Amino acid sequence: MKSFLQILLPLRFLRHLLLLLALFAALFPIAWMASMAFKPMAEWTAASGDLTWLPKAPTLGNFQYIFTGVSDDYPSSTAMEKTAWRPIIASLLVSGIGTLIATIAGTLAAYGFSRFDRGRGLPLVLAQQRLFPPLAVIIPVMIMWAYLDLIDSWWGLALIYGIVTLPFAFWLMLTFLDEVPVELEEAALIEGARPYRVFLRVTLPLVKPALATTLLFVFILNWSDYVLALMLTREQWVTIPVFMNDLNSAQTGQLYGAKAALGLIAIVPPMIVGMLIQKHLVRGLTFGALKQ
Amino acid sequence: MSAGSESPAVAAATAAAGGGRLADALGPRLTRRIGIATTLPTQLLLIFIIAFPTLVTVYISLTAWTPLDGITWVQAYTSWSWFDNYIEIFQDGRLGGAILRTLFIVAVAVTSEFLLGFGLALLFVDKFAFRPIYYSLFLLPMMVVPAVSGYMFLILFQSTGPINQLISFVTGHPFEMVWLTNRTTATIAVIAADVWQWTPMMFLILLAGLIGVPQDQIKAARLLGASWGQILTRISLPRIRAVIVIAIGIRFIEALKLFDVMFIMTKGGPGVATETLSLYIYKRTFGDLEWAYVAAIGLTIVIVMSLAAIATLSAVRRIKARRAAAA
Numbered sequence: 001m002k003s004f005l006q007i008l009l010p011l012r013f014l015r016h017l018l019l020l021l022a023l024f025a026a027l028f029p030i031a032w033m034a035s036m037a038f039k040p041m042a043e044w045t046a047a048s049g050d051l052t053w054l055p056k057a058p059t060l061g062n063f064q065y066i067f068t069g070v071s072d073d074y075p076s077s078t079a080m081e082k083t084a085w086r087p088i089i090a091s092l093l094v095s096g097i098g099t100l101i102a103t104i105a106g107t108l109a110a111y112g113f114s115r116f117d118r119g120r121g122l123p124l125v126l127a128q129q130r131l132f133p134p135l136a137v138i139i140p141v142m143i144m145w146a147y148l149d150l151i152d153s154w155w156g157l158a159l160i161y162g163i164v165t166l167p168f169a170f171w172l173m174l175t176f177l178d179e180v181p182v183e184l185e186e187a188a189l190i191e192g193a194r195p196y197r198v199f200l201r202v203t204l205p206l207v208k209p210a211l212a213t214t215l216l217f218v219f220i221l222n223w224s225d226y227v228l229a230l231m232l233t234r235e236q237w238v239t240i241p242v243f244m245n246d247l248n249s250a251q252t253g254q255l256y257g258a259k260a261a262l263g264l265i266a267i268v269p270p271m272i273v274g275m276l277i278q279k280h281l282v283r284g285l286t287f288g289a290l291k292q
Numbered sequence: 293m294s295a296g297s298e299s300p301a302v303a304a305a306t307a308a309a310g311g312g313r314l315a316d317a318l319g320p321r322l323t324r325r326i327g328i329a330t331t332l333p334t335q336l337l338l339i340f341i342i343a344f345p346t347l348v349t350v351y352i353s354l355t356a357w358t359p360l361d362g363i364t365w366v367q368a369y370t371s372w373s374w375f376d377n378y379i380e381i382f383q384d385g386r387l388g389g390a391i392l393r394t395l396f397i398v399a400v401a402v403t404s405e406f407l408l409g410f411g412l413a414l415l416f417v418d419k420f421a422f423r424p425i426y427y428s429l430f431l432l433p434m435m436v437v438p439a440v441s442g443y444m445f446l447i448l449f450q451s452t453g454p455i456n457q458l459i460s461f462v463t464g465h466p467f468e469m470v471w472l473t474n475r476t477t478a479t480i481a482v483i484a485a486d487v488w489q490w491t492p493m494m495f496l497i498l499l500a501g502l503i504g505v506p507q508d509q510i511k512a513a514r515l516l517g518a519s520w521g522q523i524l525t526r527i528s529l530p531r532i533r534a535v536i537v538i539a540i541g542i543r544f545i546e547a548l549k550l551f552d553v554m555f556i557m558t559k560g561g562p563g564v565a566t567e568t569l570s571l572y573i574y575k576r577t578f579g580d581l582e583w584a585y586v587a588a589i590g591l592t593i594v595i596v597m598s599l600a601a602i603a604t605l606s607a608v609r610r611i612k613a614r615r616a617a618a619a
Contacts, residue, residue, distance in 0.1 A: 015415055015420065019426055023429055026433050030433070030436065032447065033440075105337060109330060109334035112329075112330030115313055116314060116324075118328060119327070122331065128601065131597050131598070132594055135549075135551060135569075135577075136573060136589065138590075139577065140344070141345055163341045170334065185317075186314060186317045226551075226555075241437055244440070254446075259443050263443055266437050266440050267437055274431060275431075282497055285496070286497060290497060290500055
């Protein structure tokens with residue numbers, strides 16, 4: 001069977017050559033940061049022509065610094081009181097709760113829409129929420145958050161995360177729910193089973209994988225946020241990306257090694273999760289309009 | 293990550309088929325009650341995030357209030373200024389510059405992402421050794437937290453960073469470009485970061501479209517002696533037109549939000565060379581604390597983008613209706 005690629009590239013190795021080239025471009029920045037995370041301060045910048053791929057004197061000093069505030073490798077002037085523990089916990093907690101809010105509300109609404117034709121305006125109104133740049137609509141949110149005393153609280157940030165990712169949860173669950181045949185649920189209802197039991201015992205088990213996909217997808221979105229945390233937290237509940245701003249020192253400038261170490265910690269969870277839900281990424285990214 | 297003015301239209305059309313599939317099994321009263329109960333949390337969250345913020349935005353955008361006034365926003369009426377803020381929008385050269393710059397950067401970035409993503413997708417259409425491994429690895433940049441990719445590229449584009457070293461290595465001459473302090477190269481650097489991160493998304497969506505093109509048609513065309521280019525332009529491209537529109541539409545909307553990477557890499561600098569709409573708004577919000585003016589800008593953006601989305605949606609519907617009528 002010949003497809004059009006075999007015509008364009010008669011030589012199989014040419015394809016692999018192109019792919020390897022592209023792969024280098026795709027992975028180089030990540031690899032460089034990963035390597036940087038283990039480099040001692042002296043190797044963060046290098047004289048021209050002195051390209052060091054791997055650290056010459058690998059060290060865990062960068063990780064030691066972000067978790068304890070001091071490092072054997074760093075000058076004592078860089079010591080900081082805050083460590084990365086709290087931002088990591090904040091990121092996990094806030095993204096987690098935000099994901100639960102979005103997924104629970106979104107799944108219920110998608111169920112109501114799919115099965116009982118309720119909330120006909122929801123799909124478009126929710127999609128519309130994703131249209132605007134967050135910064136264009138953040139001022140009233142900041143005013144409201146200040147008024148409700150939600151600034152720099154984990155529940156305040158989790159609430160806005162839940163609202164912002166709700167459209168994705170709704171649309172994903174809607175397309176999954178619409179794919180499930182309703183005959184089983186119908187039969188159970190006609191038999192006289194209580195509707196909430198049918199939802200919990202029949203519908204939910206049918207869409208369990210879909211629910212897991214939605215949870216993971218929405219979690220990545222929340223974990224990736226920067227703007228909202230920048231605007232709505234101050235000190236107590238700053239998340240990982242915002243905390244990275246603080247990894248500077250008056251004498252040496254940007255602490256690249258420390259930033260790379262924390263950056264590496266920040267990108268590992270979404271990468272693993274992304275691999276797990278690879279199959280459904282297209283659906284999630286296109287609001288369910290396309291499937292793989 | 294994404295949203296679109298096109299995709300909801302497509303998805304809404306498919307979703308309508310499933311609308312209310314259990315309604316008959318329950319009878320109208322129970323259907324209504326369950327429908328209301330299940331959609332209630334979402335409706336409440338939407339009202340919470342739309343109603344009050346809209347009112348506040350309209351209200352303070354008609355005043356000259358700033359948090360520096362020492363009064364709460366409720367008392368903003370004391371500096372009532374009617375439409376001064378909206379008039380200022382049209383006289384604000386820096387805003388106009390930021391909008392044009394945003395459109396330019398978005399156009400260059402999205403075009404590059406499309407071309408690279410499409411090329412890559414073409415390489416993936418049929419099966420070959422290690423395909424799943426390549427595929428997974430190509431998706432990785434998309435999973436990187438955007439703020440982190442900002443720091444990544446900040447490190448890469450330092451004058452002593454690896455990009456300069458790679459160029460020196462390849463050309464054999466010492467190359468010491470100070471990327472982020474020059475207008476042109478700073479723009480190139482931020483576009484490079486966006487292209488790096490989001491080409492995988494284009495690739496992913498376009499590949500899903502290309503794989504959906506029926507192989508038997510391609511085979512038949514091959515047997516009839518069609519060239520590779522003919523197959524691409526006559527069979528594959530027309531087949532995936534909708535997918536292309538969705539992919540570009542989503543990327544376009546998302547790219548308009550551009551903030552994280554620029555804020556970290558350049559803060560809009562040098563000067564205003566990479567100051568996008570979001571960065572400009574950020575500076576007016578936190579640097580100048582001109583909240584009333586920013587509220588007016590925000591409301592204008594919301595109205596303009598909503599109108600554009602409605603126009604696009606109705607255009608799509610009209611084309612669909614015409615096609616359905618023709619068929």
